[in-house]
Amino acid sequence: MIFEQLSGNLLQGLVLGSVYGMATMGLSLIFGVLQVVNVGHGAFIMVGAFTSLMMFQAAGVPPVLAIPVAFAIGMALGMLFYFGALKPLVSPSGSGIKSLDMRAVGMGAGILVALLVVMRFLSAAFKLHFAITLFVAIIFLYGFLLYIYGGRRQDKAPELATLLVTFSIGVILEESVKQLFTSEARGFNWAIGKLDLGVTVLPYTKLIASFGSLTIAVLLYLWFRKTRAGMAMRSVVEDDVGARVCGVNVDWQYALSFSLGIGLTVTSGVLLTMFIPVGINPYMGGPYTLKSFVIAVLGGLASPYGAFFGGLVFGLVENGSYTLFAQFQGLEPFAMTRFFSFVMLLVILLLRPTGLLKVK
Amino acid sequence: MLKVEKLESGYGPMQVLWGPNLQAEAGAITSILGPNGAGKSTLLWTILGGVTARRGKVVFEGNDVTELPAHRKVDLGITLVPEGKHLFKEMTVYENLVMGAYRKEALAEKEKTLDLIYSLFPILAERRNQKSGTLSGGQQQMVTIGRSLMTKPKLIMMDEPSQGLAPKLIMEIFETVERLKEEVGLTILLVEQNAAASLDAADYVYVMHEGTIKAEGTPEVIKASDEIREAYLGI
Numbered sequence: 001m002i003f004e005q006l007s008g009n010l011l012q013g014l015v016l017g018s019v020y021g022m023a024t025m026g027l028s029l030i031f032g033v034l035q036v037v038n039v040g041h042g043a044f045i046m047v048g049a050f051t052s053l054m055m056f057q058a059a060g061v062p063p064v065l066a067i068p069v070a071f072a073i074g075m076a077l078g079m080l081f082y083f084g085a086l087k088p089l090v091s092p093s094g095s096g097i098k099s100l101d102m103r104a105v106g107m108g109a110g111i112l113v114a115l116l117v118v119m120r121f122l123s124a125a126f127k128l129h130f131a132i133t134l135f136v137a138i139i140f141l142y143g144f145l146l147y148i149y150g151g152r153r154q155d156k157a158p159e160l161a162t163l164l165v166t167f168s169i170g171v172i173l174e175e176s177v178k179q180l181f182t183s184e185a186r187g188f189n190w191a192i193g194k195l196d197l198g199v200t201v202l203p204y205t206k207l208i209a210s211f212g213s214l215t216i217a218v219l220l221y222l223w224f225r226k227t228r229a230g231m232a233m234r235s236v237v238e239d240d241v242g243a244r245v246c247g248v249n250v251d252w253q254y255a256l257s258f259s260l261g262i263g264l265t266v267t268s269g270v271l272l273t274m275f276i277p278v279g280i281n282p283y284m285g286g287p288y289t290l291k292s293f294v295i296a297v298l299g300g301l302a303s304p305y306g307a308f309f310g311g312l313v314f315g316l317v318e319n320g321s322y323t324l325f326a327q328f329q330g331l332e333p334f335a336m337t338r339f340f341s342f343v344m345l346l347v348i349l350l351l352r353p354t355g356l357l358k359v360k
Numbered sequence: 361m362l363k364v365e366k367l368e369s370g371y372g373p374m375q376v377l378w379g380p381n382l383q384a385e386a387g388a389i390t391s392i393l394g395p396n397g398a399g400k401s402t403l404l405w406t407i408l409g410g411v412t413a414r415r416g417k418v419v420f421e422g423n424d425v426t427e428l429p430a431h432r433k434v435d436l437g438i439t440l441v442p443e444g445k446h447l448f449k450e451m452t453v454y455e456n457l458v459m460g461a462y463r464k465e466a467l468a469e470k471e472k473t474l475d476l477i478y479s480l481f482p483i484l485a486e487r488r489n490q491k492s493g494t495l496s497g498g499q500q501q502m503v504t505i506g507r508s509l510m511t512k513p514k515l516i517m518m519d520e521p522s523q524g525l526a527p528k529l530i531m532e533i534f535e536t537v538e539r540l541k542e543e544v545g546l547t548i549l550l551v552e553q554n555a556a557a558s559l560d561a562a563d564y565v566y567v568m569h570e571g572t573i574k575a576e577g578t579p580e581v582i583k584a585s586d587e588i589r590e591a592y593l594g595i
Contacts, residue, residue, distance in 0.1 A: 231462075
């Protein structure tokens with residue numbers, strides 16, 4: 001009995017964990033190359049979930065076929081946000097590019113966040129969604145003008161500036177999607193049967209999502225190891241000075257890795273809807289951002305493959321602890337699972353800040 | 361082959377280069393000497409395009425290339441052996457060398473250049489499948505030089521290639537530099553703090569201090585001037 005339950009948990013945990021892992025690879029890739037923590041991570045997952053939902057509802061396209069579309073949307077969004085917002089802060093070289101003056105960035109970012117916080121309170125009180133979108137557009141224009149006419153700098157921006165930028169990008173996405181689709185939670189039903197394994201029952205959708213995650217992880221691994229383009233990106237991760245003297249266009253690799261990371265993240269949103277095809281709303285990304293942080297730390301933060309294995313561990317822990325806590329009267333297992341996940345994060349950070357796994 | 365005219369650059373509000381003029385003749389070793397903080401590294405990085413030139417010109421083979429970014433300079437045949445090696449430590453020796461052949465023209469000649477590097481540094485052929493981070497300091501420097509050769513450069517700039525090496529290895533590195541000139545016919549721009557060894561290897565010498573060129577001449581002229589030696593070189 002207990003053995004059956006455990007093996008059932010193991011299977012469920014691994015299937016879930018592979019999707020979690022895939023959902024974190026983009027975060028780790030971006031951190032590995034740019035040393036930028038993408039606080040807006042969950043918002044990109046949300047964009048993927050909406051892509052999946054809309055394609056299914058509008059044309060009955062099964063989520064599997066939404067994967068390439070989501071990846072393309074992610075790559076495009078990545079390029080847009082990289083060149084529109086992030087580049088002046090992370091681009092490692094002057095090389096004739098006019099970049100932002102740091103004082104202007106600091107001031108702009110400060111004003112931006114202060115106003116965003118105020119606007120968010122106002123919008124909750126008075127439903128001023130349009131004002132936020134308009135405001136964000138103005139900020140973007142401001143940033144763009146600064147970018148064109150600003151001074152030059154050579155050193156990297158402080159982490160706080162990039163955190164603020166990715167946070168803002170997340171809010172921009174959430175509010176834009178809310179404008180388009182309202183904040184109502186949606187869902188769809190892609191029923192294609194279940195696989196009864198005796199110890200547990202797995203819907204085919206989950207199995208496909210898990211298999212898809214694994215495939216993408218393997219493809220990414222091969223791309224990094226075997227192709228010239230993948231090697232170039234790896235070289236930038238390892239030593240951007242070395243990459244530069246080999247003739248790698250480091251600035252372009254930054255743009256490419258950011259947009260690849262976002263592409264992977266948006267794709268993972270599609271895979272997650274195969275797991276949980278309900279509760280799709282503009283603000284669904286928050287919990288995924290937090291989970292991905294835990295997973296990324298588990299996997300050593302800067303390695304996409306580490307993230308994948310971190311995801312497997314996290315899936316097992318989450319599934320196992322849910323079952324465990326459900327045994328006790330008076331405990332809310334869902335809340336306890338989250339509680340437990342973050343206790344785990346703290347313990348790992350204390351004992352092994354470099355991550356559980358050493359995978360490069 | 362390379363001509364630098366009144367080049368100015370720096371980092372943020374700090375200006376480092378204050379208009380040095382210099383030339384590197386084809387097929388010769390041109391050496392830049394000077395104390396720490398003289399702006400030697402900044403000069404090399406500004407020539408490569410990793411640091412933006414604010415004023416002045418970099419002319420390569422008769423063309424003004426001042427504004428080109430680093431990867432375009434590598435395309436033209438300029439490369440840099442950076443100070444502190446900057447190897448890809450998790451990659452094998454072979455992978456590091458292949459990364460040097462990143463641009464397409466270099467990739468076409470990959471095998472030929474690899475043979476040359478393995479003949480210059482036989483130890484690298486033995487260790488080709490070892491992670492570069494596990495090599496000794498001297499071997500790592502060989503990989504760094506090899507990786508630069510893989511880009512098929514016409515001009516190779518070296519930033520302190522002997523730094524942190526044992527005296528015997530320093531000799532070997534300087535021998536390699538001379539072989540690169542004699543056997544491969546490369547043009548070399550060498551930045552060194554090791555003035556004595558540098559003066560022996562070089563065909564022409566510039567003395568740099570506080571972002572400008574303070575003196576220049578053949579090694580014999582520099583050696584003969586007590587004034588220059590005492591003021592800038594400490595030998």
